[in-house]
Structure formats: structure tokens, C-alpha cells
Amino acid sequence: MKIGSFGYLIREGAKNIYVNRLMSFASIGTLVACMLLIGSSILLSMNVNQIVGYVEQQNELTAFLEDDVTDEEAVEIEEQLREIENILDPVYLNKEAVLKEQMSSMGDAADLFEGLEGEENPFPPTFRMHVRDLSLLTSTIMKVSDIDGVVKVIGPDSVAEIVTSLKKAISQCGMIIVGVLLAVSLVIIANTIKITVFNRRKEINIMKYVGATDIFIRLPFFVEGFLLGLISAMIAFGLLWVGYDYILRMISQNPSDWIQQTYASMIQFKDVAVELLCWFAGGGVGVGVFGSMVFVSKYLKV
Amino acid sequence: MIEFVNVSKVYKTGTHALNNFNLRVDRGEFVFVVGPSGAGKSTFIKLLMREEKPTSGAIYVNGQDIVKLKRRKVPYFRRTLGVVFQDFRLIPNMNVYDNVAFALRVTNVPGREIRNRVPYILGLVGLAGKARSLPEHLSGGEQQRVALARALVNNPSLLIADEPTGNIDPDLSFEIVDLLSEINKCGTTIVMVTHEHDLVREFNHRVITIDEGMVVSDDRGNGGYYLE
Numbered sequence: 001m002k003i004g005s006f007g008y009l010i011r012e013g014a015k016n017i018y019v020n021r022l023m024s025f026a027s028i029g030t031l032v033a034c035m036l037l038i039g040s041s042i043l044l045s046m047n048v049n050q051i052v053g054y055v056e057q058q059n060e061l062t063a064f065l066e067d068d069v070t071d072e073e074a075v076e077i078e079e080q081l082r083e084i085e086n087i088l089d090p091v092y093l094n095k096e097a098v099l100k101e102q103m104s105s106m107g108d109a110a111d112l113f114e115g116l117e118g119e120e121n122p123f124p125p126t127f128r129m130h131v132r133d134l135s136l137l138t139s140t141i142m143k144v145s146d147i148d149g150v151v152k153v154i155g156p157d158s159v160a161e162i163v164t165s166l167k168k169a170i171s172q173c174g175m176i177i178v179g180v181l182l183a184v185s186l187v188i189i190a191n192t193i194k195i196t197v198f199n200r201r202k203e204i205n206i207m208k209y210v211g212a213t214d215i216f217i218r219l220p221f222f223v224e225g226f227l228l229g230l231i232s233a234m235i236a237f238g239l240l241w242v243g244y245d246y247i248l249r250m251i252s253q254n255p256s257d258w259i260q261q262t263y264a265s266m267i268q269f270k271d272v273a274v275e276l277l278c279w280f281a282g283g284g285v286g287v288g289v290f291g292s293m294v295f296v297s298k299y300l301k302v
Numbered sequence: 303m304i305e306f307v308n309v310s311k312v313y314k315t316g317t318h319a320l321n322n323f324n325l326r327v328d329r330g331e332f333v334f335v336v337g338p339s340g341a342g343k344s345t346f347i348k349l350l351m352r353e354e355k356p357t358s359g360a361i362y363v364n365g366q367d368i369v370k371l372k373r374r375k376v377p378y379f380r381r382t383l384g385v386v387f388q389d390f391r392l393i394p395n396m397n398v399y400d401n402v403a404f405a406l407r408v409t410n411v412p413g414r415e416i417r418n419r420v421p422y423i424l425g426l427v428g429l430a431g432k433a434r435s436l437p438e439h440l441s442g443g444e445q446q447r448v449a450l451a452r453a454l455v456n457n458p459s460l461l462i463a464d465e466p467t468g469n470i471d472p473d474l475s476f477e478i479v480d481l482l483s484e485i486n487k488c489g490t491t492i493v494m495v496t497h498e499h500d501l502v503r504e505f506n507h508r509v510i511t512i513d514e515g516m517v518v519s520d521d522r523g524n525g526g527y528y529l530e
């Protein structure tokens with residue numbers, strides 16, 4: 001393809017957007033709205049992750065067994081623990097091991113436990129383990145408690161469960177939002193291209209019989225989709241930046257200690273700006289180009 | 303130049319538009335194609351420009367079997383043709399110059415060549431003074447001459463016209479065919495479908511009559527002879 005005709009095609013694509021400006025405006029508007037929603041849910045879940053990150057470190061469970069559980073019986077209990085999917089590497093400590101652990105953790109005061117070995121040992125045999133998914137904490141604790149020989153299970157605060165469930169819900173909603181909006185964007189782009197094809201059917205028909213190649217006929221639509229996606233990405237990115245900074249400023253002005261602490265761990269927009277811009281531009285251009293290419297062959301029987 | 307060998311065309315609707323159609327047109331000929339409505343004249347034109355493919359048979363243009371032509375090669379084949387239709391098919395928001403230049407712009411012709419060719423062709427069809435006019439400000443005859451200029455601008459060896467005078471006054475029709483005859487004298491092969499028998503009588507060109515999808519007569523102009 002010659003440079004001259006390349007310029008021609010770019011001009012044609014840009015002209016399509018202008019001639020078809022009502023529909024272009026509608027599709028840019030929709031794309032911007034979609035990207036804003038997607039961007040907001042990404043920022044929200046990034047912040048939630050940041051804030052609750054430490055909660056997830058607290059994922060240890062301790063199960064106390066009946067005092068008379070033997071080492072052989074413990075092996076069976078361990079097997080049952082391993083069958084629970086949400087349990088990670090259970091470790092068995094028998095009465096002596098727990099006592100030793102307690103003594104070593106007491107350091108100099110270890111002699112307080114003097115004479116507690118054997119029959120006098122007050123500590124029950126114990127399993128220590130980790131929970132894979134904190135949002136399933138309650139049901140996991142119940143499953144462990146149900147095992148024969150387990151007396152009591154101690155785990156992290158149930159707040160952890162709420163927080164991680166929330167986080168999971170947010171990221172799942174985010175995925176659904178992204179999916180739905182992607183579909184909406186494609187439909188919109190498809191319609192815009194359909195209208196352009198309709199508006200230009202005469203020219204396209206003439207192009208065909210004077211011998212323009214398929215690629216030549218399609219390229220302006222490619223350019224149109226590309227530009228629609230890119231323009232939308234730029235606008236959405238700018239709006240998101242302004243909006244997010246505004247919200248951060250509001251939060252930082254709130255005198256509450258709790259909110260100030262939260263603010264300290266929130267993400268600053270400029271830290272994720274480049275990454276977001278790449279995603280927006282890539283996503284916008286991708287949807288635009290994909291939409292125009294797929295639908296142009298549907299509406300344009302070349 | 304053109305050869306149709308046992309060509310049949312059945313549309314998806316079941317209409318038999320051409321039935322075992324045979325025809326040979328040599329380089330440099332001027333051929334009128336006449337026949338009643340629905341005879342298959344436009345179908346013949348569509349097959350000739352590879353807008354449709356025949357159901358059976360072979361079609362050769364310039365020694366090339368255009369039925370077997372790959373999709374990708376069709377645009378390059380069309381660049382060797384010029385086509386004119388009854389309804390002109392000009393782009394309404396482009397002026398005369400741009401309408402003609404369009405055919406070159408969309409086929410990768412360099413700008414310098416476009417600036418040379420377009421005024422030359424507009425002069426040839428007698429529209430040099432109307433280059434900046436929009437189609438809606440031109441008469442039917444002028445609009446058809448713009449379409450003719452667009453068909454000729456890439457210097458085709460074959461010009462195909464489907465009822466080019468169908469929408470214009472008889473006087474102006476005569477001018478158009480006169481112009482086509484001049485172009486024919488410079489070596490371009492011309493196939494023109496028409497309903498106007500007066501026009502056919504005025505010019506001494508070969509006349510092919512199609513009826514029910516077959517060639518029913520082939521009048522060579524001087525005396526002539528009949529097929530079948």
C-alpha cells in the first residue's frame with residue numbers, strides 16, 4: 001500500500017466519524033461510560049485488596065483434641081483434615097510437643113512448667129493448619145469441629161471472613177460488569193459501523209466495481225473503530241483521574257482517625273496511571289477494531 | 303476478447319436467466335445487446351463483470367477464465383473494465399472532478415497521474431468546464447458523461463454499459479452513443495445494452511438480440527446473419 005493512499009484511508013476513517021457524528025457521539029459516550037465503570041471497579045478492588053491484604057495473612061486454625069487421643073488416632077484425624085479442601089498442611093503436635101513448645105516460648109520462665117510432664121500434662125494434643133480461602137472460614141471450622149476427637153477449634157476473627165467475602169464479591173461483580181460492558185460496547189460499535197456502511201453503501205458499491213480491493217474498502221472502517229476506541233479511552237482515563245483524585249481529597253479531609261488510616265493505605269492514581277492508560281487504550285482500540293472488523297464483513301458483502 | 307461458452311445462470315429463486323448462452327466478441331468491436339424485459343441482458347452484464355458467477359459454462363475475457371478467477375484477483379480484473387449504468391451512480395456530495403478521481407484514488411493510482419488523467423478525460427467527454435459542479439446541478443446527459451468519464455479514466459480495454467441512455471432524452475442519448483462510437487474508434491471494445499431501437503438503427507454496429515436467456519439473433523450490421 002502506498003503512503004498516499006494510506007493518508008487517504010486515515011482521512012476517510014476520520015471523515016466517517018465526523019459525517020456519522022451523532023452515532024459516533026453515542027458510541028464514544030457508551031464506551032466512556034463502560035470504561036469508567038470498569039476503571040472504577042478496578043480501582044475499588046485494588047484498594048480493597050490493599051486494605052485487607054494483612055487480614056489474609058491471619059489464616060491459622062488450631063484444633064484441640066480430646067486429651068486421650070493417641071498418636072495412632074491422630075493419624076486418622078490428620079487424614080480427615082486433609083480431606084477438607086480448604087485446609088492447608090495440618091501439623092500434629094502431641095501433648096509432649098505442645099508442652100515443649102509452650103516451655104520454649106516461655107524462655108526463662110520455663111521452669112514454671114516443671115513437673116507437668118507425663119500424667120500431669122495439662123495441654124491437649126493439637127493440630128495446627130492454615131485456611132486456603134478465608135471467606136469459607138465458618139464452614140471450614142464446622143467441618144473440623146465435626147471430626148471425632150476434636151474438642152474445640154480456634155481461628156481468626158470472623159471479621160476476616162466478612163472482609164474476604166466482601167473482597168471476593170467485589171472482584172466477582174467486577175468481572176461480571178466488565179463482561180457485560182464489553183458486550184454492550186461491541187453492540188454499540190457494531191451499530192455505528194452498520195450505519196456507516198449504510199450511509200456509504202453507494203460509495204462502497206462504486207468502489208467494488210472500479211476495482212478497489214477488499215482491504216482498501218475495509219480499512220476506513222478499521223480506522224473508524226480504532227479512533228472511536230482511542231478517543232473513548234482518553235476521555236475515560238481523564239475523567240477517572242479527575243474523579244478519583246476528587247474522592248481521595250474528600251477522604252483526606254475527613255478528621256476521623258479510622259478514615260485517616262484507611263486513606264494512608266489507599267492507592268494514589270498516579271501510581272497506577274500508566275497501567276490503567278495502557279489497559280484503557282488497549283481495551284478501547286481492541287473493542288473498536290474487533291467490532292468494526294467483525295461487523296463490517298457482516299454488513300459489507302465484499 | 304469476450305467468449306461465453308455454454309453459459310447458464312439459475313438464480314437462487316429458481317429463475318433461469320441464461321440458458322446455454324454462447325457469444326464471441328472480438329477486440330475493438332461495438333456491440334448493442336437488445337431484447338425484451340427479463341430476457342437476461344443485465345444478467346449477461348453481471349456475469350461479464352464478475353458480479354455474479356454462472357451456474358455452468360465458461361466465460362473468457364482477454365483470454366482469462368473469469369469464472370475460475372480467485373476472489374482476491376477480482377478487483378484487479380475489474381480495473382481492466384469500465385462500467386456504466388442507467389442510474390449513473392455518482393456520489394452526490396462529490397463534485398464532477400472528485401467523482402472521476404475517486405475511481406483512481408481507490409485503486410492506488412499516484413496523485414500526479416490523477417491530476418493528469420482526470421482533466422484529460424473530462425475534456426474528452428466535453429465536461430472540462432463543469433469540473434467543480436455537483437452532480438445535482440447537471441442534466442441527465444451530463445451526469446451520464448461524468449459516469450462515462452469515471453469508467454474510462456483508468457483506460458479500460460472493455461467498456462460495459464447497461465442501458466446508459468435509459469434515463470436521458472433521445473437527443474442526448476444520441477450524443478452519448480456518438481461519444482461511445484468515438485471511443486470505440488480508439489480501440490476500446492464496447493458492449494452496450496439498450497431498449498432504444500431508434501438508436502440501434504442510427505448506428506451501424508453489431509446487434510445481438512437476447513430472448514429467454516439465449517442469443518436469438520446476431521446482426522453484424524452490414525447485411526448480417528442469424529443464428530439458429
Ligand SMILES: Nc1ncnc2c1ncn2[C@@H]1O[C@H](COP(=O)(O)OP(=O)(O)OP(=O)(O)O)[C@@H](O)[C@H]1O
Nearest residue numbers: 313314315317319338339340341342343344345346
Ligand atoms: N438477483 C436476482 N435474483 C433472482 N432473480 C433475478 C435476479 N436478477 C435478475 N433476476 C431474474 O432473471 C431474469 C432476467 O433478468 P435480467 O435483469 O437479466 O433481465 P433484463 O434483460 O436485464 O431485463 P430489463 O430489460 O427489464 O432490464 C428475470 O426474470 C429476473 O427477474
Ligand SMILES: [Mg+2]
Nearest residue numbers: 343344345464
Ligand atoms: Mg436490465
